[in-house]
Amino acid sequence: MASLLEARTPGFNPYSVKYSPYYDSRLAVASSSNYGIVGNGRLFILGLGPQGIQIEKTYDTNDAQYDLAWSEINENQCAVACGDGSIKLFDLNVPDFPVMNFHEHKRETFSVCWNPVTKDTFLSSSWDGTIKIWSPTRPSSLKTLPVGNCTYSASFSPHNPSLISSVSSDSHLRLFDLRTPVNAKYHLVATIPIHSPPQIPGSTILPRLANGTTYAGTIPSEVLTHDWNKYSDTVIATGGFAVRKLQWSPHARDVLCSAGYDMTVRVWSDGSALPPQMAGAGPGENVIRCGQELGLMNRHTEFATGVDWCLFGTGGWVASVGWDERVLVWDAHTLLRR
Amino acid sequence: MADSMCGPSNGAKNLLAHTDRDRTLHQDRLVNAPQTGPGAMAFEGFQQGGPVNAGFEHGPLLPDMNPAALHRPPMAMSPAPMAARMAAEHHAAMRLESPATGGVGNQAWVNEFAGMKLGNGTPVQAAPIPSLAMNHPVVQQPMLLPTTGVSSFAPFGVQTGMPFQTYQPNLAAPIAHNQLPGQEVAAQVESAEVKDAFADLFDQYEQQADQLTEHQRQEQEFEQEQAKWMAEHGPQVLPPTAEEMVAINSEMERIADEQEQEEHARRRENADLARAAEDILRAVSGNNSDKFKHSNFLELMRRIAAAEIVVNEENFIDADTGEKIETGDLVAEAPSDNNSDPVAGENGAPTAPPPAPASA
Numbered sequence: 001m002a003s004l005l006e007a008r009t010p011g012f013n014p015y016s017v018k019y020s021p022y023y024d025s026r027l028a029v030a031s032s033s034n035y036g037i038v039g040n041g042r043l044f045i046l047g048l049g050p051q052g053i054q055i056e057k058t059y060d061t062n063d064a065q066y067d068l069a070w071s072e073i074n075e076n077q078c079a080v081a082c083g084d085g086s087i088k089l090f091d092l093n094v095p096d097f098p099v100m101n102f103h104e105h106k107r108e109t110f111s112v113c114w115n116p117v118t119k120d121t122f123l124s125s126s127w128d129g130t131i132k133i134w135s136p137t138r139p140s141s142l143k144t145l146p147v148g149n150c151t152y153s154a155s156f157s158p159h160n161p162s163l164i165s166s167v168s169s170d171s172h173l174r175l176f177d178l179r180t181p182v183n184a185k186y187h188l189v190a191t192i193p194i195h196s197p198p199q200i201p202g203s204t205i206l207p208r209l210a211n212g213t214t215y216a217g218t219i220p221s222e223v224l225t226h227d228w229n230k231y232s233d234t235v236i237a238t239g240g241f242a243v244r245k246l247q248w249s250p251h252a253r254d255v256l257c258s259a260g261y262d263m264t265v266r267v268w269s270d271g272s273a274l275p276p277q278m279a280g281a282g283p284g285e286n287v288i289r290c291g292q293e294l295g296l297m298n299r300h301t302e303f304a305t306g307v308d309w310c311l312f313g314t315g316g317w318v319a320s321v322g323w324d325e326r327v328l329v330w331d332a333h334t335l336l337r338r
Numbered sequence: 339m340a341d342s343m344c345g346p347s348n349g350a351k352n353l354l355a356h357t358d359r360d361r362t363l364h365q366d367r368l369v370n371a372p373q374t375g376p377g378a379m380a381f382e383g384f385q386q387g388g389p390v391n392a393g394f395e396h397g398p399l400l401p402d403m404n405p406a407a408l409h410r411p412p413m414a415m416s417p418a419p420m421a422a423r424m425a426a427e428h429h430a431a432m433r434l435e436s437p438a439t440g441g442v443g444n445q446a447w448v449n450e451f452a453g454m455k456l457g458n459g460t461p462v463q464a465a466p467i468p469s470l471a472m473n474h475p476v477v478q479q480p481m482l483l484p485t486t487g488v489s490s491f492a493p494f495g496v497q498t499g500m501p502f503q504t505y506q507p508n509l510a511a512p513i514a515h516n517q518l519p520g521q522e523v524a525a526q527v528e529s530a531e532v533k534d535a536f537a538d539l540f541d542q543y544e545q546q547a548d549q550l551t552e553h554q555r556q557e558q559e560f561e562q563e564q565a566k567w568m569a570e571h572g573p574q575v576l577p578p579t580a581e582e583m584v585a586i587n588s589e590m591e592r593i594a595d596e597q598e599q600e601e602h603a604r605r606r607e608n609a610d611l612a613r614a615a616e617d618i619l620r621a622v623s624g625n626n627s628d629k630f631k632h633s634n635f636l637e638l639m640r641r642i643a644a645a646e647i648v649v650n651e652e653n654f655i656d657a658d659t660g661e662k663i664e665t666g667d668l669v670a671e672a673p674s675d676n677n678s679d680p681v682a683g684e685n686g687a688p689t690a691p692p693p694a695p696a697s698a
Binding site for chain 1: 629653
């Protein structure tokens, strides 16, 4: 098989791509016409076979589609976040129309995530500043978590079904724990400023990076994406401006992939597998390790908006989408071997 | 008659006169003979005496040879006089040529005639005339010809050669009208079928006519109702009163305000979009790579910022022409891809063959 497969989504600009958690040969792509500014959306169900990537099914929606999540309990179902604030659940055995429609958000729904542990719920985040938790069998939401800002991304922890994280336009990462009682904070247990330097209690010393420079933080900006590390329950990667989507590898604990507005898809190492490079770091000193770019995929000709790792096989296959109306499936090993 | 007074102008007139004479000479033969019509008189001369007559008079083979059976409606028999006339001429000519003319027992002539062959050598009985009468075994026997009246001359007319061939079309009609029992039944069946077919057609026509009438009635009813409604709610002939004018003006102003507000909202949305496009262009202004130069999205942003493209309902349209814009075709040339590596890292990715794809 060639190391790069390509499919087109004519007339629609993809926003998100996800591998099926059940089949290594099935992909879903959420897309929008006119870059999501005006017009409809279309969900593409793609199959990988000897003939390359084939479009197996499509589902149209009246508004743009910004994200999708495969069901963890039904291999044929897929939830799609739509620009009209709804989440639509499609079943591949039912043509043309969704089997469920969840519509409570007041503005665009920008992300959906299925609970990977209990598998019986999924969540959505919206520009209306809320996160909602849903059951696929109930049209009304089970719970609403307020954020107060445009929430571009929300996710269940892969380690605990009660932990929910989100990133938003206020440059913060929020952590919700559903095990806590509903109080004034609505399960909010942590708010982390992303672009500020980490603080050590009782210390005003700025942390240093592993390359020896001092890190004073960056200008706060919108945070568009984040993902839990599958192997470390305390590590979350976030992506600010120019990073539209990032995804930790399900096969290597230190590898992640990002798709960005520079029209590239990059593979990174977080540096945890590399030996310490900073000399002179004293005990207890707050040193931030530096990541390393492992490779760059430069085939997209418009903004790269979605990326996902294949859960199966040798662990190097990546699917990426961009506004160039293309879906690319490629082997990241060709980058990792540099 | 005028013809007789003027004298014969051709041989056919002579023959006609002869047959007239011949017919008058044998009136006594008609005592027991069935009268099938005027033509029956014409060939009495062929049947004087002998076994032919005997066979004819006792004619057991012709159960339907009675006047009632041979009777035909006037319309159906209308060609018969002419056919009989021609048949008479035919027989008269034959008799002139025959040595048995005027003889008493002309069985020899009959036999000779029966042995006659057409130009192509076909025996009389085998003459392939596509006539119901010809297919009947009785009709195929010359001695019985008189009993069938005019129709019996059909074989002669056909079989006696060129001089009378021209009469065949005229003889065909009487043949068709004088049918034997089986043919009679068939004709009746056919007639019934034809009647049924015509009845069906008439029924269809009447139904169509009824439908058309119903349609016209509905049209008229609709027009009447429409005229009635227009009379009540339509524009009045009289000019609106002052109160009505106030209401009309108020309504027109309300509609104009709504349209103006919609137009303002559309302009405001397009202005916001243009500002957002400018922000995007400003954010990527530092990147001068070919990808950004040839980006369809960035080209769209440039045109939106320049107010060349605006949003109208669910589409992008050209601000000047109003034509729908295909956002995927704004840039004619895509950036050239000079990198031969399938996955193509900017810094040069290895070209080693990839590992096996994920297994199912």
